[in-house]
Amino acid sequence: xxxxxxxxxxxxxxxxxxxxxxxxxxxxxxxxxxxxxxxxxxxxxxxxxxxxxxxxxxxxxxxxxxxxxxxxxxxxxxxxxxxxxxxxxxxxxxxxxxxxxxxxxxxxxxxxxxxxxxxxxxxxxxxxxxxxxxxxxxxxxxxxxxxxxxxxxxxxxxxxxxxxxxxxxxxxxxxxxxxxxxxxxxxxxxxxxxxxxxxxxxxxxxxxxxxxxxxxxxxxxxxxxxxxxxxxxxxxxxxxxxxxxxxxxxxxxxxxxxxxxxxxxxxxxxxxxxxxxxxxxxxxxxxxxxxxxxxxxxxxxxxxxxxxxxxxxxxxxxxxxxxxxxxxxxxxxxxxxxxxxxxxxxxxxxxxxxxxxxxxxxxxxxxxxxxxxxxxxxxxxxxxxxxxxxxxxxxxxxxxxxxxxxxxxxxxxxxxxxxxxxxxxxxxxxxxxxxxxxxxxxxxxxxxxxxxxxxxxxxxxxxxxxxxxxxxxxxxxxxxxxxxxxxxxxxxxxxxxxxxxxxxxxxxxxxxxxxxxxxxxxxxxxxxxxxxxxxxxxxxxxxxxxxxxxxxxxxxxxxxxxxxxxxxxxxxxxxxxxxxxxxxxxxxxxxxxxxx
Ligand SMILES: Nc1ncnc2c1ncn2[C@@H]1O[C@H](COP(=O)(O)OP(=O)(O)OP(=O)(O)O)[C@@H](O)[C@H]1O
Ligand SMILES: [Mg+2]
Numbered sequence: 001x002x003x004x005x006x007x008x009x010x011x012x013x014x015x016x017x018x019x020x021x022x023x024x025x026x027x028x029x030x031x032x033x034x035x036x037x038x039x040x041x042x043x044x045x046x047x048x049x050x051x052x053x054x055x056x057x058x059x060x061x062x063x064x065x066x067x068x069x070x071x072x073x074x075x076x077x078x079x080x081x082x083x084x085x086x087x088x089x090x091x092x093x094x095x096x097x098x099x100x101x102x103x104x105x106x107x108x109x110x111x112x113x114x115x116x117x118x119x120x121x122x123x124x125x126x127x128x129x130x131x132x133x134x135x136x137x138x139x140x141x142x143x144x145x146x147x148x149x150x151x152x153x154x155x156x157x158x159x160x161x162x163x164x165x166x167x168x169x170x171x172x173x174x175x176x177x178x179x180x181x182x183x184x185x186x187x188x189x190x191x192x193x194x195x196x197x198x199x200x201x202x203x204x205x206x207x208x209x210x211x212x213x214x215x216x217x218x219x220x221x222x223x224x225x226x227x228x229x230x231x232x233x234x235x236x237x238x239x240x241x242x243x244x245x246x247x248x249x250x251x252x253x254x255x256x257x258x259x260x261x262x263x264x265x266x267x268x269x270x271x272x273x274x275x276x277x278x279x280x281x282x283x284x285x286x287x288x289x290x291x292x293x294x295x296x297x298x299x300x301x302x303x304x305x306x307x308x309x310x311x312x313x314x315x316x317x318x319x320x321x322x323x324x325x326x327x328x329x330x331x332x333x334x335x336x337x338x339x340x341x342x343x344x345x346x347x348x349x350x351x352x353x354x355x356x357x358x359x360x361x362x363x364x365x366x367x368x369x370x371x372x373x374x375x376x377x378x379x380x381x382x383x384x385x386x387x388x389x390x391x392x393x394x395x396x397x398x399x400x401x402x403x404x405x406x407x408x409x410x411x412x413x414x415x416x417x418x419x420x421x422x423x424x425x426x427x428x429x430x431x432x433x434x435x436x437x438x439x440x441x442x443x444x445x446x447x448x449x450x451x452x453x454x455x456x457x458x459x460x461x462x463x464x465x466x467x468x469x470x471x472x473x474x475x476x477x478x479x480x481x482x483x484x485x486x487x488x489x490x491x492x493x494x495x496x497x498x499x500x501x502x503x504x505x506x507x508x509x510x511x512x513x514x515x516x517x518x519x520x521x522x523x524x525x526x527x528x529x530x531x532x533x534x535x536x537x538x539x540x541x542x543x544x545x546x547x548x549x550x551x552x553x554x555x556x557x558x559x560x561x562x563x564x565x566x567x568x569x570x571x572x573x574x575x576x577x578x579x580x581x582x583x584x585x586x587x588x589x590x591x592x593x594x595x596x
Contacts, residue, residue: 011106011129014076015156018103020306024163025052025152026172027307028108031100032147033180036060038081038093039145042203043188050194051166052152052173059146064116067123071134073112074127076102090297094262097306101147107159108152114145129155174198178217182290183258185210214241214290218254221247222288231326234318236295238326243288245280245331246421254288260297265309268316269293271525272323276331278522279544283515293323317529413565416557422549425557431585438560439547441579445563446510447536447543454539459491460509468504468517472496479527490538492520510546519545 008016022028029046036044039062049055065073072078079098082088088096104110105127115122122141125134153160163169170193181189181201190200201217204210215223225247230239243254257269277287301312313319414427414434425436453459470476480487480494480502487494491508507516522541527533552560564574574580 010076014102014106017076017099017306018107018156019159020103021100022103022107022152023159024172025056025169026176028052028056028104028149028152029058029173029176030180030307031095031104032056032058032149033177034094035100035147036062036145037180037184037187038095039063041144041187043190045190046173046177046192047195048170048173048191048193051163051169053160053163053166053169054150056149056152056173057146059144061142061144064119064143064145065112065114066116067114067119067136070112070114070123070125070136074101074105074110074125074134078102088303089301091302092297094308096303097308099306104147104149107154107156109150109154111148111150112145113139113141113148115141115143117143179256179263182214182217182256183261183263183292185213211241218288218290222254226288226290227330229326229330231329233322233326236293236319236322238291238293238323240291241289242291242327242330245277245287247288248281248285249288250285252286255286256290258292259300259311260294261292262302262311263309264311266311268313268320269323272320273327275324275522275525276327278515278518279547280331283518293319295319413561413571416554416561419552419557422551425552425560427561431588433583433588435581435583436561436564436574437579438552439549440577441560441564441574442547443540443543444577444579445567446546447540448567450508450510450539450543451536454489454535457489459489461491461493461506462509462512463493463506464504464516468520469497470502470504470517470520472500472502475528476502476521476524479524483523483527483533486533486535490542494520508542508546511542512546513548514545 021031025048029052033044033046036058039060041060041062043061045057045059047055047057047059069080075098077098079096081093081096081098082091101110101112105112106129110127111124112127113122113124122139123136124139124141125136127134153163174191177189177191181187185204188201188203191198199216201213202209204213211223211228222243223241225244226241227244228239228241231237240256255273257264257266257273259266259269273287273289273291281287299314301314302308304310304312413436414429414432417426417428419425419438423437423439425438427434427436450459472480477496491506491510492504493506495503495505497503502520504516504520511519519542522545523538526538526541530537564579568574571580571582575582
C-alpha cells in the first residue's frame with residue numbers, strides 16, 4: 001500500500017534544495033562570495049582546508065547581519081534582497097532566492113558570525129542539524145561577516161562520494177574565486193589553501209590596475225596579445241579584452257563573460273561569440289576573452305535556474321546582433337589606414353622594450369572605441385574602420401617565406417617579401433611598401449568566383465567521404481526546407497536522415513578544409529534571421545569559411561598576388577575593399593626624419 005502523504009521537515013526540504021545548487025565546495029564558495037559582494041565587502045578572504053572538504057571559510061568586511069536576523073539568514077526563503085515578486089524584474093544583487101545559506105547549512109557543520117557597524121559586539125549562530133532552535137551567541141567579530149562550513153556533505157554520504165581529490169576540488173574553488181575577482185575589480189581577494197596563501201589581489205580602481213589583475217589571474221600572455229576595447233550603444237555597453245585568433249586555446253578555459261557583473265553561461269551569448277570567431281579559428285580551437293556586458297536590469301530575467309548562471313533576454317536578437325557587430329568589428333578588422341600602420345610600427349619596438357605594465361597602460365590609454373555610426377557600419381567583413389590600438393601583431397617569420405626575395409618573381413601587385421602572422425603578405429612595389437590581408441583577399445577572390453559560378457549554375461561540389469551529421473531542430477528543419485530548391489545550386493547536397501538529423505553529403509568544393517557543419521549552421525542562422533535571402537551574403541559566408549590561414553611559400557604568395565591582379569589591376573579598389581594598405585616612400589621618409 002502506498003504511504004500516506006505528509007509534509008517534509010524543513011531540514012529535508014533544505015537538503016533537497018541543496019541538491020540543486022550545492023554540488024561541490026566550489027558551489028559553496030560561489031554562494032558565499034556572492035553574499036559578501038552583495039554585502040558591499042571591500043576585502044574578502046577565502047580559506048580552504050583539504051580542497052574544501054574539511055573547511056570552507058569566507059570572511060568579509062561588508063555591512064554585516066543584525067544579531068536578530070542571524071537565524072533568518074539560514075532559514076529557507078528568507079532574504080533581504082527582494083521583497084515582492086515585482087522586484088524580480090530588476091534584481092540588483094547577485095543573490096535573491098534566499099536559499100543559499102539554508103541549503104549549505106543543511107549539508108555541513110555551519111557557523112555564521114557577523115557584526116554590523118555601530119553594534120556593541122558580534123554574534124554568531126551554529127547550526128546543529130537536530131532541529132534545535134538557533135540562538136545567537138555573542139562572539140568577537142570585526143564589522144563584517146564570516147561563514148564557516150566544515151565537513152561538507154557529512155550527512156549526505158552519496159554526495160560526498162562524488163567529491164574528487166583535494167587538488168581537483170581546490171582547483172574548482174580557485175576558478176570560482178578567480179571568476180568573481182575578475183568581475184569585481186574594486187574588491188580585494190585573498191585565497192588560502194591548507195593555511196598557505198595561494199594568491200591575493202588588491203582593490204583595483206584604475207584601468208592599469210584592472211589590467212594588472214587580469215594579467216595576474218589569466219597570465220601575461222593573455223594580456224599581451226589581447227585587444228582592450230569599449231563599445232557603448234543602444235543602452236548597452238560591451239568592454240573587456242578579446243584574445244587575438246593567434247592566441248587560441250585547446251579548451252574553453254579562458255572564456256569569461258559577465259552580464260551586469262554576473263557570470264553567465266548563455267547559449268545566445270556563446271552563439272554570438274562563436275559566430276564571430278568561427279572564421280578566425282580552426283575547428284576544435286577555442287577563443288580566449290574577458291567580456292563585460294551591461295544593460296538595463298529590466299532587460300534580463302535572472303530567475304531562470306537555481307544556480308543563477310542562466311538568463312533570459314527580453315530582446316535576444318538585439319543583444320545577439322550587438323555582440324556580433326561589436327566583437328566582429330574589433331576582431332575582424334585588420335585593415336588600418338597607412339597612418340595607423342605607421343602608428344603601430346612606431347609603437348611596436350618601444351612597447352617591446354618597456355616593461356609590461358608601462359606598455360599595458362600605453363595600450364589602455366587608447367581603448368578601441370566605436371561610436372554608433374561606426375557600429376552601424378561594422379559588419380563581419382565590410383568595415384574599413386580599424387581598432388587603431390590593437391597591440392602590434394606577432395611578427396612571425398615563416399621559414400619558407402622570410403628573406404627569400406632573391407628568388408622571388410615580380411608580380412604587378414609587387415614582389416612578395418614576407419608573410420606575417422600567417423595572414424599578411426608584405427610586398428614591395430618600386431619604393432612603396434604594400435601589405436595585403438591574405439584572409440580578406442582570398443575570401444574576396446573566392447566570393448567573386450562563386451558569384452560567377454552561381455550565375456552560371458556551375459558551383460563545383462565534392463562528396464564527403466563520411467557524411468557530416470547536423471542535428472535537425474525544428475528551426476533548422478524549417479529553414480532547410482524553405483531553402484530546398486537552392487541548396488544544390490550553392491553546391492550542397494543535404495538530406496534528412498530520420499526525424500532528427502540532416503546529413504551533409506556533398507559540399508561546395510571550396511569548403512574542402514572548412515568546418516562544413518559550422519558553415520551550414522551559419523547559413524541556417526542567416527535564413528532564420530532573414531525573410532529575404534541575399535545570395536551574395538551566403539556566397540560571402542562560404543567564401544570566408546574557405547580561407548585557410550597557413551604558412552605560405554614565396555611562390556604561393558606570388559600566386560595569390562597574381563590571382564588578385566588578374567581579378568583587378570585597380571589597387572585603389574583593393575584598398576577600398578580593405579585588402580591592401582600602402583606605405584609610400586614619402587611616408588617612410590617622413591617617419592624616419594621625424595626622429596632626426
Ligand atoms: N556575507 C554576508 N553579509 C551580509 N549579509 C549576508 C551575508 N550572507 C548572507 N547575508 C544575509 O543573509 C540572507 C540570506 O542569504 P542567502 O545567500 O541564503 O540568500 P540570498 O543571498 O538572499 O539569496 P540566494 O539564495 O539567491 O543567494 C541574505 O539575503 C543577506 O541578507
Ligand atoms: Mg546568497
